[in-house]
Amino acid sequence: MSSVAQKRSFGATVWDWMTTVDHKKIGILYLLGGLFFFVLGGIEALIIRLQLLKPNNDLVSAGLFNELITMHGTTMIFLAAMPILFGLMNAIMPLQIGARDVAFPFINSLGLWMFIFGGIFLNLSWFFGQVPDAGWTSYTSLAITSEGHGIDFYAIGLQIAGGGTLMAGINFLVTIINMRAPGMTYMRMPLFTWTTFVASALILFAFPPLTIGLFMLTFDRLFGGNFFDHTMGGNTIIWEHIFWIFGHPEVYILILPAFGIFSEVFPIFARKRLFGYASMVFATVLIGFLGFMVWAHHMFTVGLGPTANAIFAVATMAIAVPTGVKIFNWLLTIWGGSIKVTVPMLYALGFIPSFVMGGVTGIMQGAAPLDYQLHDSYFIVAHFHYVIVGGVVLGIFSGMTLWWPKMFGVMLSETLGKWTFWFFFIGFHLTFLIQHWLGFWGMPRRVWTYMDGQGWNSANFISTIGAMLMGIGVIIFLINVIKSHVQKKPVPNDPWGDGRTLEWAIPSPPPFYNFAQTPLVRGLDSVWIEKQEGNESGLTPAEPVQDIHMPNGSIIPFLMTLGIFVAGFGAMYRLETSWGLPVLVLGLFFTFATMSARSLKDDLGFYVKKEQVLKDLKEKGGKI
Amino acid sequence: MADIQIYKKSPVEYELEKRRAKKSMQAQIIMFSLMIFLTLVSFTMVVAFNADILGFSKYFVIPILLLFAAVQVGLQLYYFMHMNEKGHGFAKLFMYTGMLLAFSMLLGYIVITWW
Structure with missing residues (x-):
């Protein structure tokens, strides 16, 4: 096994990526898959905005509009934002803690393929012409009566993708607990690793409720269950509770890694230690914990009663405290720093005011009496786009630009990056700021079209123009990616010049075993400390150069997921076709067969020989 | 080797x-x-x-x-x-957190949905 690049056939390359268990390659696949769905969800968003461009528009039909808003939300949350963040976590977190891979490389690959097949399953609904149309929340009174197989695509597709997410979360937890380099105590972990850790804990506790809810929905629709059908003694409110018990932690699963990215970006480009590290960690954990105590604030108008509403309103507002701690820590990190305004830093600087605006409107909705006014209006749409786009998406762009050279060995163009930022940032505020007022003026969310003469015309027009600017920003980003990869200039270990954490001390892209020698960590911002003390390599090894144990690749995760994917179609067509049941059984049988193949045959991995490691070190000009 | x-x-x-x-x-x-x-x-x-x-x-x-x-x-x-035994701190932390969350959710259901 050689780490030297060799000319290989196309087929061999594809096979290599399909069987990979390398966390960096899996990270890249997550990232590319997520970007694909991000563009898809973006196109859906643009069609939605074009439909709302002018009153009484009939660009799309009302039914198609419902399908578009449902698929836009579902795609962006489950198939774009989360996988892109998982891509960054996968590629970077093991490097930050000085590990050679995640704890369970096989399960990592399984999680990736479950996300990809789940995403494909969900989006195949467009080709079957039966698309989910009950909103991304899929409230069951609507979802159960929805015609066709749309909601089945939603339930089964998310079930598959959600399983993958759960596996990834558990994997990250075990990795961070067990695989830190010598000296990397919990309070020396970079903030991105910390937020990955807390977000993974949230996944561990939040995804089982979603799994159960989706199973109940699937059984209600396909197997004659009556969990949510009130005429049969069920209760439709249960779905809302289950969904939001999952759904609220879900938004923290998205925002916490973005917070982690910004906590890396600010110290690097302000060239100053992160202000209040311990309070940042504490705030992260506290946000994670409180995130489970607030789910009913999505249901204030359901009629839970004043006591329940009051409790959840207070709990909701409590979350503003640790979030505020974070905001002030970031501001104080920049304060007095020697600031370099690079593209990642631009996103980070743009994030603070945008996210604060989203946070403040969140507090407004957290006040239950006011929420009765705001509920189901465009104010809500404006709020959650401010936190998700202004927080998560800016974080994703910042993180992608920051770590692109580390993941791909290619630096993105700063000039094009700045164009992307300004188009996206201005477009984003243009789209969503005015929507707060649209909400105040009474425009309900999720409406297909609106009548003339209600004072909504110009606001909707402005909003659509903003969406187009965001689209242009994303197109420039894609051009940037292609252009940079065509030019393919090699990059040094630390292309930004001021890297503080372990990933900046190894080549970009790193060798597949990451660290020739496991590093010794002597404090927070390990590389920064070493460089301050005159160690140019940024690393102090904790072990001599020796054989490195690495896992073997495997096609089994791909096949295992394929079985579930096929079984999903069987379950969906079980009632109306004769082939449904056999396909369901066959798919599950195939999955169990691949599971036993994995269990019965031991795979002990292989060793990278000491001589090979030494040779690689010599070629890269590194010191031994 | x-x-x-x-x-x-x-x-x-x-x-x-x-x-x-x-x-x-x-x-x-x-x-x-x-x-x-x-x-x-x-x-x-x-x-x-x-x-x-x-x-x-x-x-x-x-x-x-x-x-x-x-x-x-x-x-x-x-x-x-x-x-x-030693070294099970995280297992305990996660189990008790899980129990706490499950308990609070169940309490939520009982108090605000089914009562």
Whole structure:
């Protein structure tokens, strides 16, 4: 096994990526898959905005509009934002803690393929012409009566993708607990690793409720269950509770890694230690914990009663405290720093005011009496786009630009990056700021079209123009990616010049075993400390150069997921076709067969020989 | 090079490990007998209830059964799944957090949906 690049056939390359268990390659696949769905969800968003461009528009039909808003939300949350963040976590977190891979490389690959097949399953609904149309929340009174197989695509597709997410979360937890380099105590972990850790804990506790809810929905629709059908003694409110018990932690699963990215970006480009590290960690954990105590604030108008509403309103507002701690820590990190305004830093600087605006409107909705006014209006749409786009998406762009050279060995163009930022940032505020007022003026969310003469015309027009600017920003980003990869200039270990954490001390892209020698960590911002003390390599090894144990690749995760994917179609067509049941059984049988193949045959991995490691070190000009 | 690395224990380490294993075995046997005893008591209670013996009402038997069940789960986790040993801090943290969250959600359901 050689780490030297060799000319290989196309087929061999594809096979290599399909069987990979390398966390960096899996990270890249997550990232590319997520970007694909991000563009898809973006196109859906643009069609939605074009439909709302002018009153009484009939660009799309009302039914198609419902399908578009449902698929836009579902795609962006489950198939774009989360996988892109998982891509960054996968590629970077093991490097930050000085590990050679995640704890369970096989399960990592399984999680990736479950996300990809789940995403494909969900989006195949467009080709079957039966698309989910009950909103991304899929409230069951609507979802159960929805015609066709749309909601089945939603339930089964998310079930598959959600399983993958759960596996990834558990994997990250075990990795961070067990695989830190010598000296990397919990309070020396970079903030991105910390937020990955807390977000993974949230996944561990939040995804089982979603799994159960989706199973109940699937059984209600396909197997004659009556969990949510009130005429049969069920209760439709249960779905809302289950969904939001999952759904609220879900938004923290998205925002916490973005917070982690910004906590890396600010110290690097302000060239100053992160202000209040311990309070940042504490705030992260506290946000994670409180995130489970607030789910009913999505249901204030359901009629839970004043006591329940009051409790959840207070709990909701409590979350503003640790979030505020974070905001002030970031501001104080920049304060007095020697600031370099690079593209990642631009996103980070743009994030603070945008996210604060989203946070403040969140507090407004957290006040239950006011929420009765705001509920189901465009104010809500404006709020959650401010936190998700202004927080998560800016974080994703910042993180992608920051770590692109580390993941791909290619630096993105700063000039094009700045164009992307300004188009996206201005477009984003243009789209969503005015929507707060649209909400105040009474425009309900999720409406297909609106009548003339209600004072909504110009606001909707402005909003659509903003969406187009965001689209242009994303197109420039894609051009940037292609252009940079065509030019393919090699990059040094630390292309930004001021890297503080372990990933900046190894080549970009790193060798597949990451660290020739496991590093010794002597404090927070390990590389920064070493460089301050005159160690140019940024690393102090904790072990001599020796054989490195690495896992073997495997096609089994791909096949295992394929079985579930096929079984999903069987379950969906079980009632109306004769082939449904056999396909369901066959798919599950195939999955169990691949599971036993994995269990019965031991795979002990292989060793990278000491001589090979030494040779690689010599070629890269590194010191031994 | 070596596919399997063998670590040789010193006699002192070996003795220490042996003593610890013995202690752990003793504890396990004691707990195992306790669990069998609890099961026997539970079983007897149910038989007594079915035979309409005075004093074994539903409101006495069910809470005691649930209590015994909880004790058994605890014993199982701590003595047979080794949670009483060192290095299980995270397992405990996550289990108790999970229990707390499940409890609060269940409470939420009972209080605001089903009440």
